[in-house]
Every structure is written in structure tokens, then in C-alpha cells.
Amino acid sequence: xxxITVKVDGTTYEDExxxxxxxxxxxxxxxxxxxxxxxxxxxxCGACTLDLDGESVKSCSxxxxxxxxxxxxTVQGLAQDGEWTGLQRAFxxxxxxxxxxxxxxxxxxxxxxxxxxxxxxxxxVRQGLEGNLCRCTGxxxxxxxxxxxSEEEVTA
Amino acid sequence: MTxxxxxxxxxARPRKEDAHLITGQTTWTDNIDVNGLLHFALLRSPMxxxxxxxxxxxxxxxxxxxxxxxxxxxxxxxxxxxxxxWPVTEDIVMPDHPPIAxxxxxxxxxxxxxxxxxxxxTAADALEAIEVDYDPLPPVLDLEEALAEDAPLVHSDKxxxxxxxxxxxxxxxxxxxxxxxxxxxKRRYHQQRLIPNAxxxxxxxxxxxxxxxxxTLYSSTQIPHILRILMAMVTGIPENKLRVIAPDVGGxxxxxxxxxxxxxxxxxxxxxxxxxxxxxxxxxEGYLATHHGRGMIQDIEIAANRDGKLLGLKVDxxxxxxxxxxxxxxxxxxxxxxxxxxxxxxxxxxxxxxGVFTTRTPTDAYRGAGRPEATFxxxxxMDELAAELGLDPVELRRRNWIRHEEFPYTAIAGLTxxxxxxxxxxxxxxxxxxxxxxxxxxxxxxxxADTVRLGIGVSTYTEMCGLAPSRILRDLRYVAGGWEAASVxxxxxxxxxxxxxxxxxxxxxxxxxxxxxxxxxxxxxxDVEVVHGDTKAAPQGMDTYGSxxxxxxxxxxxxxxxxxxxxxRKVAAHLLEASENDLEFTDGVFSVKGSPEARRTIQxxxxxxxxxxxxxxxxxxTINAEHLLDPDTFSYPHGTHLCAVEVDTETGQSRIRxxxxxxxxxxxxxxxxxxxxxxxxxxQGIAQALYEEAVYDEDGNLISGTMADYxxxxxxxxxxxxTDRTETPATSNALGVKGVGxxxxxxxxxxxxxxxxxxxxxxxxxxxxxxxxxxxVWKAIEEARS
Ligand code: FES
Ligand code: FES
Numbered sequence: 001x002x003x004i005t006v007k008v009d010g011t012t013y014e015d016e017x018x019x020x021x022x023x024x025x026x027x028x029x030x031x032x033x034x035x036x037x038x039x040x041x042x043x044x045c046g047a048c049t050l051d052l053d054g055e056s057v058k059s060c061s062x063x064x065x066x067x068x069x070x071x072x073x074t075v076q077g078l079a080q081d082g083e084w085t086g087l088q089r090a091f092x093x094x095x096x097x098x099x100x101x102x103x104x105x106x107x108x109x110x111x112x113x114x115x116x117x118x119x120x121x122x123x124x125v126r127q128g129l130e131g132n133l134c135r136c137t138g139x140x141x142x143x144x145x146x147x148x149x150s151e152e153e154v155t156a
Numbered sequence: 157m158t159x160x161x162x163x164x165x166x167x168a169r170p171r172k173e174d175a176h177l178i179t180g181q182t183t184w185t186d187n188i189d190v191n192g193l194l195h196f197a198l199l200r201s202p203m204x205x206x207x208x209x210x211x212x213x214x215x216x217x218x219x220x221x222x223x224x225x226x227x228x229x230x231x232x233x234x235x236x237x238x239x240x241x242w243p244v245t246e247d248i249v250m251p252d253h254p255p256i257a258x259x260x261x262x263x264x265x266x267x268x269x270x271x272x273x274x275x276x277x278t279a280a281d282a283l284e285a286i287e288v289d290y291d292p293l294p295p296v297l298d299l300e301e302a303l304a305e306d307a308p309l310v311h312s313d314k315x316x317x318x319x320x321x322x323x324x325x326x327x328x329x330x331x332x333x334x335x336x337x338x339x340x341x342k343r344r345y346h347q348q349r350l351i352p353n354a355x356x357x358x359x360x361x362x363x364x365x366x367x368x369x370x371x372t373l374y375s376s377t378q379i380p381h382i383l384r385i386l387m388a389m390v391t392g393i394p395e396n397k398l399r400v401i402a403p404d405v406g407g408x409x410x411x412x413x414x415x416x417x418x419x420x421x422x423x424x425x426x427x428x429x430x431x432x433x434x435x436x437x438x439x440x441e442g443y444l445a446t447h448h449g450r451g452m453i454q455d456i457e458i459a460a461n462r463d464g465k466l467l468g469l470k471v472d473x474x475x476x477x478x479x480x481x482x483x484x485x486x487x488x489x490x491x492x493x494x495x496x497x498x499x500x501x502x503x504x505x506x507x508x509x510x511g512v513f514t515t516r517t518p519t520d521a522y523r524g525a526g527r528p529e530a531t532f533x534x535x536x537x538m539d540e541l542a543a544e545l546g547l548d549p550v551e552l553r554r555r556n557w558i559r560h561e562e563f564p565y566t567a568i569a570g571l572t573x574x575x576x577x578x579x580x581x582x583x584x585x586x587x588x589x590x591x592x593x594x595x596x597x598x599x600x601x602x603x604x605a606d607t608v609r610l611g612i613g614v615s616t617y618t619e620m621c622g623l624a625p626s627r628i629l630r631d632l633r634y635v636a637g638g639w640e641a642a643s644v645x646x647x648x649x650x651x652x653x654x655x656x657x658x659x660x661x662x663x664x665x666x667x668x669x670x671x672x673x674x675x676x677x678x679x680x681x682x683d684v685e686v687v688h689g690d691t692k693a694a695p696q697g698m699d700t701y702g703s704x705x706x707x708x709x710x711x712x713x714x715x716x717x718x719x720x721x722x723x724x725r726k727v728a729a730h731l732l733e734a735s736e737n738d739l740e741f742t743d744g745v746f747s748v749k750g751s752p753e754a755r756r757t758i759q760x761x762x763x764x765x766x767x768x769x770x771x772x773x774x775x776x777x778t779i780n781a782e783h784l785l786d787p788d789t790f791s792y793p794h795g796t797h798l799c800a801v802e803v804d805t806e807t808g809q810s811r812i813r814x815x816x817x818x819x820x821x822x823x824x825x826x827x828x829x830x831x832x833x834x835x836x837x838x839x840q841g842i843a844q845a846l847y848e849e850a851v852y853d854e855d856g857n858l859i860s861g862t863m864a865d866y867x868x869x870x871x872x873x874x875x876x877x878x879t880d881r882t883e884t885p886a887t888s889n890a891l892g893v894k895g896v897g898x899x900x901x902x903x904x905x906x907x908x909x910x911x912x913x914x915x916x917x918x919x920x921x922x923x924x925x926x927x928x929x930x931x932x933v934w935k936a937i938e939e940a941r942s
Binding site for chain 1: 170171173174175177178179180181182184186187189275276277353354355356357404405406407409438439440661662663664828829831832833835836837838839840862863864868870871872874876877900
């Protein structure tokens with residue numbers, strides 16, 4: 001067992017964890033923060049994407065111990081005082097989700113994309129989201145949503 | 157008459173479902189946690205076919221944290237065979253299908269043992285400790301060899317791998333028609349196996365109340381109502397003590413239109429232990445255990461005259477059932493049987509389908525279920541015929557399709573299409589696509605012998621939606637009905653609850669049903685809440701699949717809301733001391749004709765009805781209404797899809813350059829949701845054409861067994877789609893709706909493959925097996941060259 005301290009969506013947690021425990025399972029099963037889902041076991045789908053210390057990571061390929069001392073932001077930590085971010089609004093307004101299972105990961109990946117490239121082209125958005133699979137939308141409305149958010153210069 | 161102003165229907169409303177999904181406040185089944193929850197994991201067969209000689213779970217029990225372990229034999233008592241509800245013929249072979257294997261495994265991934273532990277890691281680890289000796293048996297993989305006299309048997313007690321043969325012959329005798337035809341063509345197409353890949357893996361949670369024998373089963377299912385009935389039958393738990401909840405469900409595409417062994421196992425384990433249990437599949441486990449789609453060989457023969465007039469069609473299918481019959485495995489290809497002739501007129505149709513058992517994961521419904529396969533076959537063949545006759549493929553279609561003025565039209569397979577306008581949809585699509593310009597560019601490239609060729613693919617289709625009419629289902633030997641239930645409750649405060657028997661997993665029912673109810677009742681959209689997916693809260697229903705939700709379920713909501721208005725009108729008339737006939741109802745307000753100040757809002761009526769101080773004699777104090785709808789017929793969306801593909805003849809790489817579709821789904825409730833459904837459908841159909849395939853090795857191992865090996869397209873793999881619509885309302889229902897969920901998938905696969913072949917035809921290529929990967933395309937070019 002290893003002692004870790006992690007700040008998640010603004011709250012600091014201290015825990016003893018098995019060294020092999022994945023960050024996504026730590027969040028979901030130990031902290032009950034189930035806003036980030038799991039879609040695969042091969043780091044291919046991107047459903048579990050979140051922000052660790054300013055980098056977007058697939059949390060199914062990060063150990064909880066690797067997040068020790070770090071700061072995690074999940075989709076649950078985006079809205080402030082009930083106010084959605086521009087990306088969340090854009091996803092809603094452009095119908096960029098259907099079942100919504102890929103959505104937390106998509107929003108987190110898109111957020112990272114816009115941080116690095118605030119005004120991407122449609123192709124750049126497509127390339128940037130390559131690691132995130134969606135089975136419902138055919139991606140078109142996701143691309144539209146990300147472009148719409150970028151036009152608002154929303155990078156929060 | 158009720159007069160309503162349509163304020164909501166037709167409006168592109170962002171969805172009410174989104175709020176919790178984009179903020180991470182979801183209840184996927186795997187999110188559910190309860191005190192004392194145990195997790196179970198399943199040991200699965202590593203072999204395609206083997207006898208279980210010995211299986212000992214006891215070493216697993218010694219691991220700390222393990223609470224129980226069971227073999228298939230341990231659990232067999234108290235569990236009946238898994239259900240198949242579509243025995244398509246009288247003499248169909250229906251093998252036993254234990255939820256967990258007892259003596260023999262029949263596909264890689266067949267479960268053989270269960271470990272129940274305190275957490276999921278411990279359960280998964282302890283699987284390793286289980287000792288199993290397998291005696292390998294020969295795998296059965298090839299559909300034709302499986303039917304040979306001396307083939308090894310998937311189910312030895314059945315004496316055959318042939319599950320059934322189902323024929324449909326209509327019109328003239330095909331052989332006679334072939335005799336008088338000027339042209340005949342034969343083609344063989346392979347519909348590769350696909351893995352549906354809903355993004356949410358399947359999950360099951362069971363919470364028992366041991367004292368009363370009640371159980372709640374949470375499942376990531378499309379069919380909570382059907383699941384409840386069938387789980388009661390499989391486990392013997394009385395139906396009225398079993399509650400099934402489908403919480404947020406992350407996609408289905410047919411793969412969750414199923415009653416799975418894991419659901420029965422979860423109930424059995426929870427019953428044994430008196431403790432809540434959870435199981436969640438990993439993606440690679442799901443690839444083995446969640447049903448696959450498609451999987452058939454199609455032999456097609458078409459007969460025509462030189463002028464392109466179709467005379468007859470013969471279809472022979474060999475369909476891979478996989479190792480067991482799941483819920484509707486045998487019936488899936490029959491849904492296509494009626495669709496092979498497509499939108500065309502002809503004199504003879506001769507269809508035969510043979511189901512074959514193999515030692516692979518069972519197949520069942522996958523987006524479109526039977527109809528994509530059918531549409532592919534006819535639309536590919538139409539292109540082949542056009543090439544043979546030297547006709548433009550659009551022109552060939554035009555010469556054969558049912559014309560707008562001919563509707564309603566009873567097509568050769570026996571279905572009566574109520575409405576359609578293929579001319580309009582095609583004209584619009586050609587214009588958006590700039591067909592003539594692309595054809596000019598194509599011939600230019602051909603003339604220059606460009607290494608990058610352009611191909612244009614056409615697909616015109618119709619489908620049958622709204623899987624419902626119970627009498628027709630009876631004729632097809634489907635054991636259940638196809639009706640749908642809705643109830644609409646006006647609450648005392650004037651808010652509205654709509655209870656639907658449909659069970660969405662991304663389709664936006666809450667939004668669309670609210671739009672429908674809001675219009676009929678004249679209440680604000682935001683005042684409507686939709687209840688679904690819980691057999692206690694929505695006790696009746698037939699669930700969501702086959703693009704039936706709107707056409708059956710949405711329509712039931714419409715009718716239930718109309719009944720509410722009718723009843724409210726009686727109360728309003730009483731309160732206003734007017735005759736019902738003198739009341740107008742507009743925008744939620746009843747008013748007396750000619751004296752508009754005499755008025756009651758429907759919300760006021762709701763409160764008056766609740767207080768029930770002054771109701772008409774004999775009226776019950778409620779204005780709730782229920783409607784169970786069993787339509788007379790299906791609905792028939794149609795459309796025209798056009799695809800331009802650039803194929804690099806040196807690398808075999810195909811790139812979609814443009815994709816245009818014009819679908820006619822009748823009246824549209826929410827255009828934004830419709831567009832989203834079309835996009836998603838296109839992505840899945842294009843994926844079949846170009847990317848996806850479940851591949852087995854010669855021992856029957858699934859070698860495309862993870863998301864790393866099975867190519868689900870990501871954003872850069874797909875083009876920007878141009879989608880548009882024509883609107884020819886269905887005449888067979890009050891809303892004029894037709895259904896949209898599967899259209900994109902059905903039409904796109906042949907459009908894309910036709911385009912690839914069209915690009916390569918000048919090089920002598922006539923076909924490429926799906927998926928048209930660069931390697932296959934390149935090889936086809938090489939073969940044609942040599
Ligand atoms: S769960 Fe699929 S990438 Fe992490
Ligand atoms: S919205 Fe369902 S997977 Fe993306």
C-alpha cells in the first residue's frame with residue numbers, strides 16, 4: 001500500500017492505495033467520482049480522458065500513485081457555480097452527444113486541444129480528437145461544437 | 157376536435173438529456189454502488205470448442221477477499237436455458253443454451269466459472285487459480301463446410317449444424333423469368349462479422365431483498381421490459397418480484413437488445429449469496445461475449461432485360477448464427493428478406509435463408525439488423541447490372557423504381573409501402589452532390605490513367621421501420637407482440653409526466669416525447685418530464701430497437717396526450733357550463749366559442765380534477781390517460797445516398813471525398829436529433845464498408861479481440877457529411893413519422909463500396925470484399941492486372 005495525496009476537482013484526498021490501482025478506478029471506486037467512464041482496456045477509446053497537472057491523460061493508463069501530489073480535473077469539476085464552460089455549452093447546443101458515454105472524455109480532450117491550439121481548423125480538431133472514439137455521433141457535431149467553442153475563444 | 161398549434165414538433169431543440177451527461181452526473185450501471193456490494197468475474201473459455209473434462213473452483217476460494225466461486229454445474233440448477241423468441245420455422249433446431257457452460261464450450265469466451273469477491277481486482281485475479289482441463293473438439297468455422305454430411309457438430313445432440321431454412325417465393329417463378337430474361341448476373345457477397353462496440357461496456361448489478369425474495373436488476377440494456385419477463389422465466393424469480401432498471405445506457409446499436417447469460421448469472425449469484433453483486437465487462441471480454449452482427453454469405457442472381465427493366469431476383473443466404481441462438485438470432489436475416497427487392501418493381505422474387513451454427517460468438521441484431529445486408533446486396537447488384545448494360549447507375553434505378561404516383565404500392569416481397577418519393581430525394585441528392593461535375597472529373601482521371609481514381613457510388617433504399625404490427629410478427633413466428641405503451645399524467649400543479657415503454661440509450665426520447673406531449677397538451681416543453689427504463693415506474697413496454705421508438709412509442713404518447721385533452725375538455729365544459737362542442741382548445745386554453753373570457757387553462761383543469769370538488773357526474777378524479785398502440789403496418793423511410801471516393805491505386809487507400817444523403821423519414825419531430833442519428837448511422841455503415849471486421853483464426857480464436865485490433869473509425873477517418881431531407885409524410889400514422897435510427901447505416905455501406913468499385917472498374921476490378929482495406933483493394937487491382 002502506498003500513501004497518496006491528490007487534489008481532484010478542487011478537493012484534496014489522502015488515501016492508501018495498492019501500487020497497481022489505476023487512477024480511473026481510484027476515482028470511480030474509491031472516491032465515488034463516477035463522472036469519468038471507462039470504455040476499454042487498451043487505452044484506445046479515450047472515454048476516461050481527464051486533466052492531470054495541466055496535461056490531458058487517459059486515466060486508464062495512469063496509476064493512482066502516479067497522481068500523488070498532483071491535481072486532477074475531471075468533467076465533474078468544469079462547471080463553476082452551475083455555470084457550464086463554453087465547451088459544455090457548445091456540446092449541448094450543437095447536439096455533439098447522443099448516449100453521452102464518450103462525452104466526458106471528448107470534452108476533456110477538446111479542452112486540451114483548444115488550450116494548445118485556440119483556433120483550430122476542422123481537420124485539426126479531427127486529428128486532435130483521434131484518440132477519442134464515439135460510436136453515436138459520427139463526430140461531425142463534435143467537430144462543430146469544438147469549432148464553435150473556439151470561436152467564442154473559450155478555453156477554460 | 158382538438159385544435160393544437162404546433163410549437164414544438166419540428167423544432168431543433170437542444171436535448172434535455174444533455175445536462176447530466178455533459179457534467180458527469182450520470183448513472184451508468186457500473187456507477188451503481190450499494191452497501192456490501194460484491195463483484196464477480198467470469199472465467200471464459202480460451203478455446204472455440206472443447207469438452208470440459210474437469211473444473212475445480214476451490215483454489216480460487218483460498219484467495220483473500222474471495223467470497224464465493226461457482227462452476228457452470230454449480231449454477232445450473234435453478235437456471236433454465238437462455239431464451240430465443242424467434243423460432244422462425246416449425247422445424248428449427250433450438251439447442252440448449254445454458255447461461256454458463258456446463259459440459260462443453262462452443263466459442264472462445266463462453267463462460268465456464270464465476271468468482272465473487274470484495275472488489276473487481278480480486279475477482280479478476282482469482283480467476284487464475286481455477287483449474288480447468290479442456291478436451292479440444294474441432295472448431296466449426298466455414299459456413300459451407302459446416303453443412304457437409306461429415307462436418308464436426310457444434311451441438312452434437314442435434315445431429316446437424318443447419319439451424320433452419322426459411323424460404324419466401326413471390327410473384328412468378330424465378331426460373332421461368334430467368335428463361336425469358338436477356339441478361340442475368342450472379343454475384344456472391346460476404347457480409348463480414350461486425351462487433352457493435354457501444355461505447356459503454358455491458359454491466360449488471362443485482363440488489364436482492366432476501367427476506368421478501370425481491371430483486372432489482374440494473375442492466376445496461378435496451379430492453380428492460382423484455383428482459384424482466386425473460387429473466388423471470390430463466391431464473392424462476394416471479395416476474396412481480398423482479399424490477400429491471402436500465403439507467404443511463406451508453407449506446408446499444410442492437411448489442412443491448414439482448415438477454416445475456418451474465419444477467420441470469422448475476423441474479424443466480426445474488427440469490428445464492430443474498431448479497432448485491434456487480435459485473436462489468438472489459439472491452440476485450442465484451443468482444444467475445446457480447447453478440448456480433450452481420451456474418452453471412454449472400455448469393456444473388458438478378459434477371460433483367462437489355463433496357464434495364466428488372467424481371468426477377470433470387471437470393472440465397474448462408475447466415476452465421478454463431479454457437480447459440482440468442483434472443484432473435486434466427487429472425488434477424490428475415491427482417492432483411494422483405495427488403496432485398498428494395499424500391500424496385502420486378503416480377504419474381506425467390507429468397508432462401510439458411511441459418512448455420514458455428515463455434516463463434518453468437519450473432520444477433522446490429523444496427524439495421526438484416527436490412528443493411530439486404531440493401532447492400534441489391535444496391536451492389538444494381539451497380540453491377542448498370543455496368544453490364546452500360547447504363548448510368550442512377551438511370552438504371554430510375555427505370556425500375558416505384559414512382560411517386562404509384563403509392564401505396566405492394567412490393568414484390570409482399571409489403572405495402574404507404575408513401576414515398578424516390579424521384580424527389582434522388583433529384584435533391586444529385587444536385588447537392590454535383591453529380592455531373594464529378595462524373596466529368598472521373599472520366600478525365602480515367603483518360604489520364606491517373607494513379608488516384610475517382611469513384612462514385614449510389615445507393616437508393618427503403619427500409620421497414622417501426623417493428624411492431626403484432627399480427628405480422630405472429631405470421632413470422634416471433635413470439636411476442638410489437639405494441640408500445642405510453643401514459644400521460646397531468647399532475648395537480650399542471651406539470652406533466654409522460655411514461656413511455658421505450659427505453660432510450662442516446663436517441664433523445666425525453667426531448668422528443670416532451671415535444672410531442674407539449675404540443676398536444678399546449679403546455680411548456682420544460683413542464684414535461686419523461687419517465688422510462690424502470691419496470692416499476694414504467695411497467696409496460698416493448699422497449700427500443702429497430703427504429704420503432706418514435707413510430708410506435710412516440711405515437712402512443714401522442715394518442716395518450718390526446719386522450720388527456722379529451723378528458724380535460726369534459727371537465728372544462730362542466731366548469732364553464734358550456735357544451736363540449738362549443739369549446740375551443742388552443743395553446744393549452746379551453747375557451748367558449750364567441751366568449752373568449754370564459755376560459756380555463758389545462759393546468760387549472762388539472763388542479764380542479766385533483767381537488768375534485770366539482771367534476772361532471774361519474775367522472776374519475778384524474779385526467780391521466782394511457783394508450784397502447786399496435787400499428788397496422790410498418791413505416792418506410794427511404795432516401796438516396798451518394799458517395800465520391802478517391803482510391804490511390806498504388807497504395808490501395810480509399811478516401812471519401814464527399815458524402816451526400818437525402819433521407820425521407822416523413823415528418824420530423826426534432827431536426828437536430830434526426831441529423832445526429834443520420835451522422836451516427838453513416839459512421840457505422842461506412843465503417844463496415846472500409847474498416848471493421850471481426851476476424852477469427854483457423855482455430856476459432858478472435859484475433860481482432862481488442863480495440864487496438866478492431867478498427868472503430870475515429871474522427872479523422874470520417875468525412876464531413878452533407879445531409880438533407882425530403883418530407884413525404886407517412887400516411888399510416890397520425891404524426892406522419894417514419895423512423896430514422898438505422899437509415900444511415902443501411903444506405904451508406906453500399907454507397908461507399910459502389911464508389912470504390914466504380915473507381916476501380918476501368919482497371920478490371922468487379923468486386924472487393926468488405927471491409928475494403930488498402931490491402932484488399934491493392935490486391936484486387938493486382939489480380940485484375942495479372
Ligand atoms: S478507458 Fe478507453 S482509453 Fe481509457
Ligand atoms: S455519444 Fe455515444 S459514444 Fe459518443
